[in-house]
Amino acid sequence: MRAPHRNAPASVPPADVADAASVTGFDIGGTWLRFRSGGRAVRRPAPSLLNHPGLSVDALTDRLLDELTGPEVGPGRVVVSLGAAMDDLTSRVHGSGPLWGAGRPRPGLVAELARRRPDIRWHVYNDVTCAVTDLAAGRGAPLTGASRVAYVTVSSGIALKTADLAARTITVGADGFQGEIGHLPASVPAGPDPAALARLLDLPCECGGRGHVAALSAGPALPRVARALGLGPFDGARLADRVADGDREAVLLLDVVTHPVAQAIRWLTAIDPAIALVGIGGGVAEGLGGVYQRALELHLDREADYTSGAARRASPTVLAPGEIDPIRGAALLAEGFLTVVKP
Template sequence: MRAGGPDEKDGPVERVPSPSRLRHPDRSVPELRAQLVDLLCDRAPADARAALSFGAAIDHLTGTVYGSAPLWGDEAVPYDVAAELRRRRPDVTWQLVNDVTAALLDFAAVHAGPEVRRVAYLTVSSGVALRTADLERRRIPVDGQGLQGEVGHLPVPLTDPGADVLAGLPCECGARDHVASIASGPGLVRVADRLGLSRPAEVADWLPAALAAKNQGAQRLLELCAAPVAHLLRTLWCLDPHLDLVGIGGGVTEGLAGHYAAEIRRRLAAATSYADRGRDDEWLDGRLLFCAPGQVDPLRGAQRVGDWLPGITR
């Protein structure tokens, strides 16, 4: 949350961990929701404008949250966080933005030049999600629920040779065989476990060095976890040739850095059919940007959403 006085553009930034299911698996969803609202209401200064970057599937037009696997597990009953905040602290102007949308707005503002027609940001982190903005029309199209790009909870294709060993892996949303079952941070741990590699709690620490040492198991793990993301990018460019720039960020991307970028690019370079002839370095250099830690700031993006609200349309 970034909160400032009514006329402040750049209020102070305070980072506090959210009361999430991931951090507190013992607490019920109503408890976690109440604690989140309490935390936000306690921290917002009087008469502030508060911009919230929120890690959840959220209706941008109302502030209703449909679900958040990291925050609330498989809870599927929608919760109107914005209405509750406005009821409790009517003096504060609350602006809730999905964290991926906020990241996209910041990424687009910093990296999209005047030639970019559509821009997307993909996060590979505790979850996997994508947002796309149409810069020509200054729009972020959303569906009837005010959502867009919740790609982590699409079924995952297991087309790599030997990838069937991953069949049935769970997703944080409660289903199985989703993109996030395999490609997310927790997915990486599940895949390592299924492959019999390392102890799952140590995967994030072990993997970068193991990849640098050309450990075969580590390389296999990277290949399997990057495959759904490369498939997603391939599909995006097939459906939208005017998608001129895609940023990839999030903890997995940042943690594996050059190894991850090289694997995604290797996969995108491969031709899969007469219609998908592969993409060379020159093509990818201009269109795919792997973000370093801190390069994209969702809080800065959340502050920009006011300019975009008229363009977030069903």
């Protein structure tokens, strides 16, 4: 790994990752596995508990390792954006609701990759670390050096990370975590009756807990929230159109599922005034696009006080589908564009 480009402006990604198609890498989410190499891109269902509810964590881990080390891969450098809570410095993988539920993968997952394929130089990072790095290199580029950028993913799970553009760092705790907001207690907007409120805050989370942010706002939560609110049949593919048409039930559903995300943005920007940009990505937010953006803004404006001003100054922006490329972000990390550090 090259030394970090500490003195270069954050706006200049290393030339060898500017052409993202040249990177060989994986993006492993709870729903999809994406692989790119030599300009070829493929997408397959991820070897996740979400896609294979009957399989054990051990069997799922084996399938993941088989995918990563298959004949189509390498040799040379391979970058991996992994949708799991992990320590980017030690490569220790702690868990992932969408990939393994409440189970834990066996220790030494990344070391096992190196044992299976010693001809490959592995660079494995948490997917949100990859995404915030790509955001910093893209939309973060025009910002001044004192700024921070944050990325929130709203997909099969929920998490966020902030990056410091001046120091060119992403600071994580001793355990390697930063921004694991998906398993914090969720909030519910005013409106639902007390019985619905109790049902919402008791919704199960993929981690085994209840009433977490992910239990109300992640992709798998949407049909459950609709049921808890006593709404009609849920059709995710039509949700954006129904909201745009002013359908009362669809508007209520979006209002409830975006509230915990809006509250997270409010807390984040109230605590850290250096945050100049909050990018919101992931399949749920990107798929709903403009209606998701407006729902977040409504929450921030509805409970208006000076904390909503701080949140709006941080330009919460739902990103376009495909705008953030986690594989390119992983390659940027491998090149030292940003460095993960512990205090």
